[in-house]
Amino acid sequence: MRSKQVFKGNFFHAPTYGKAEYLEETLITVNKRGIIESVLSQSSSDYQAVLAEAKASNLLVDFGDKFVLPGFIDLHIHAPQWPQAGVALDEPLNVWLDECTFPLEARYSDLEFAKKVYSDLVRQLLNRGTTTAVYFATQHLESSIELAKISAQLGQRAFVGKVAMDNPEQTHDYYRDESSEQAIADTEAFIVRVRELAKNVTQGVYPVVTPRFVPSCTDETLRGLGILAHKYDAYVQTHCSEGQWEHGYVLDRYGKRDADVLADFGLVNDKSIMDHCNFVNDHDGELFAEHGAAIAHCPISNAYFANGVLPVNRLKKQGVKVGLGTDISGGFSPSLYDNIKQTVISSRMLTDGVDVTIEQEKRGVSDSRVSVLEAFYLATCGGGEALSLPVGLFKEGQIFDAQVLDPNQPANSLPGFDIYTEPFSRLAKLLYLSTPANITEVWVQGNKVKNPKEI
Ligand code: GUN
Numbered sequence: 264m265r266s267k268q269v270f271k272g273n274f275f276h277a278p279t280y281g282k283a284e285y286l287e288e289t290l291i292t293v294n295k296r297g298i299i300e301s302v303l304s305q306s307s308s309d310y311q312a313v314l315a316e317a318k319a320s321n322l323l324v325d326f327g328d329k330f331v332l333p334g335f336i337d338l339h340i341h342a343p344q345w346p347q348a349g350v351a352l353d354e355p356l357n358v359w360l361d362e363c364t365f366p367l368e369a370r371y372s373d374l375e376f377a378k379k380v381y382s383d384l385v386r387q388l389l390n391r392g393t394t395t396a397v398y399f400a401t402q403h404l405e406s407s408i409e410l411a412k413i414s415a416q417l418g419q420r421a422f423v424g425k426v427a428m429d430n431p432e433q434t435h436d437y438y439r440d441e442s443s444e445q446a447i448a449d450t451e452a453f454i455v456r457v458r459e460l461a462k463n464v465t466q467g468v469y470p471v472v473t474p475r476f477v478p479s480c481t482d483e484t485l486r487g488l489g490i491l492a493h494k495y496d497a498y499v500q501t502h503c504s505e506g507q508w509e510h511g512y513v514l515d516r517y518g519k520r521d522a523d524v525l526a527d528f529g530l531v532n533d534k535s536i537m538d539h540c541n542f543v544n545d546h547d548g549e550l551f552a553e554h555g556a557a558i559a560h561c562p563i564s565n566a567y568f569a570n571g572v573l574p575v576n577r578l579k580k581q582g583v584k585v586g587l588g589t590d591i592s593g594g595f596s597p598s599l600y601d602n603i604k605q606t607v608i609s610s611r612m613l614t615d616g617v618d619v620t621i622e623q624e625k626r627g628v629s630d631s632r633v634s635v636l637e638a639f640y641l642a643t644c645g646g647g648e649a650l651s652l653p654v655g656l657f658k659e660g661q662i663f664d665a666q667v668l669d670p671n672q673p674a675n676s677l678p679g680f681d682i683y684t685e686p687f688s689r690l691a692k693l694l695y696l697s698t699p700a701n702i703t704e705v706w707v708q709g710n711k712v713k714n715p716k717e718i
């Protein structure tokens with residue numbers, strides 16, 4: 264059993280959308296279960312006593328003059344597509360699935376191949392400060408279990424889905440669930456086995472009911488998965504209104520929008536993550552807000568596959584929970600830092616030209632800009648809200664997940680750090696300019712997961 268620990272450092276977090284806080288030379292005490300018990304500023308009356316006691320009993324972890332951010336949460340990533348990252352980005356979604364992605368995913372019937380890819384991916388994500396990930400695995404039961412085991416072993420908090428895909432019209436003989444019965448039975452077996460595995464995993468590993476998207480599933484499967492999600496009170500993830508082809512396909516098949524179809528099958532609830540959602544309208548937003556469903560915003564992938572931008576601010580105003588996802592390999596980058604930046608950049612493409620005075624030349628949508636602090640919130644608290652987990656903040660009662668950043672690493676020393684001493688300028692620099700070289704330590708639930716540099 265680990266003892267209670269005391270962390271000392273310069274912490275940044277974002278308690279509200281658009282507002283960050285800087286906790287300088289602060290002490291954070293963490294209990295044996297990795298939960299924050301207290302956050303003590305230098306002005307606190309207990310500060311000196313707690314510091315002295317922690318030093319005396321060898322429980323102090325001092326991050327010195329480095330900076331500490333909450334661990335990032337990747338709300339949507341396809342683990343089996345990792346080998347394909349950075350290639351095949353120029354095809355439309357349906358062609359990309361048929362010609363590139365399904366043939367690659369079919370290879371995960373080979374457990375050895377799966378182990379090799381998955382352990383590399385989990386390490387590389389930890390390396391980049393991703394302490395929680397919500398994964399799509401593949402259609403295969405055994406290798407999907409393997410992904411859950413590997414993330415559990417390497418110390419990452421993982422939400423994993425065995426992908427259900429049984430519609431013969433939108434899948435291939437070489438890669439699909441044999442029948443709706445099998446898709447449902449394997450999903451149930453997956454839930455039971457991952458829950459068993461989770462009993463020994465401090466940081467948590469969770470099964471996720473995962474219909475790939477409406478086109479790849481039959482009605483029987485969608486209905487059966489909705490029933491399972493309810494029976495096991497399980498998380499759900501699926502692609503929703505991602506791109507024009509897919510959105511149009513659902514309208515043709517049901518005469519309804521994705522959000523309504525998924526809700527009819529019982530797949531929209533307060534543990535559901537709806538991926539992408541570029542084509543959602545106000546009605547869909549209301550439906551998500553009402554049911555407590557969250558959206559995984561994947562800005563890099565959306566630029567390539569949907570040629571689109573999620574209207575983040577509009578949805579947040581409607582009360583929809585939003586976090587960030589990499590969507591490897593629809594998005595080429597495994598880094599949430601890159602997706603934070605792209606969230607900001609994409610939102611600038613959506614917004615109106617605030618300084619355009621000629622009426623005819625105005626374009627875009629007002630109030631669409633997402634600031635870097637807002638994007639930081641999405642990558643931390645936004646993900647925590649989506650998963651209904653107390654992660655993303657350095658606050659009493661929250662889980663201690665952290666990444667330690669050194670702006671002075673020789674491989675990537677951040678320019679002007681000694682000139683721009685105002686804390687939020689420094690935070691912006693850390694978010695815009697850090698690379699894995701700057702992330703010297705990563706902690707999940709009070710456990711130091713492998714030092715990324717040793718990986
Ligand atoms: N829709 C169905 N499958 C996929 C996938 O693997 N990636 C993306 N981006 N969209 C999908």
Ligand code: FE
Binds near residue numbers: 339341502538590593
């Ligand atoms: Fe995806």
